[in-house]
Amino acid sequence: DAVRLVRRRGELMYEAGQNRPGAMAAILGTFTDSIESLCELATRSAGLVVPANYNTAEQIVVSGESGGVDRLMEVAKLNGARRALRLPVSGAFHSPLMEPAADGFREAVRATRFAEPRFPVYSNVTEEPAGSSDDARELLVKQLTSAVRWAGAVTKIATRFPDALFVEMGPGNVLTGLLTRIVPGAKGMACGTPAEVEKVLKQMSQ
Secondary structure: EEEEEEHHHHHHHHHHHHOOOOEEEEEOOOOOOOHHHHHHHHHHHHOEEEEEEEOOEEEEEEEEEEHHHHHHHHHHHOOOOOOOEEEEOOOOOOOOHHHHHHHHHHHHHHOOOOOOOOOOOOOOOOOOOOOOOHHHHHHHHHOOOOOOOOHHHHHHHHHHHHHHHEEOOOOOOHHHHHHHHHOOOEEEEOOOHHHHHHHHHHHHHH
């Protein structure tokens, strides 16, 4: 069921991006004003742009209409950002431009059975655990149009579970790299190949 939902989510997000093209950009470094205020400024002058991923204190991704994203990149650099890079993506993910995808995904989520959580399942929408299966459903839908609060969620998990092992599922190790920049000393492992799965299982059994 989970894999089917992931596939449907990807299909709907791709369709939304094709029907209403947008853009995303990574803003690196620190700047004088908040990213929210810079997005509001760029939106007023050039088109919708919103924060999409709070990866670390010095790496935030923005998403929205192409004009708004381009303007935000200019404004951020004038405000002290070290770099602003357009990302090679097919849509304005985690922004209001994904509303059509969220509407379609809501139907798929409603048709899927969810068990009540037996351990804390943190949402990167709220940085808090989902309280019930109904909460989990709604948060999965909201995640398509809401910012990913990765840094905040990781910080709260590490605070509550200081000995936690963070396991990154899937190809690559980008999130594992971000982990120690958010929580110095945190333990993390990437798990994208059968050999890496074995390493993770061995580590967890110790």
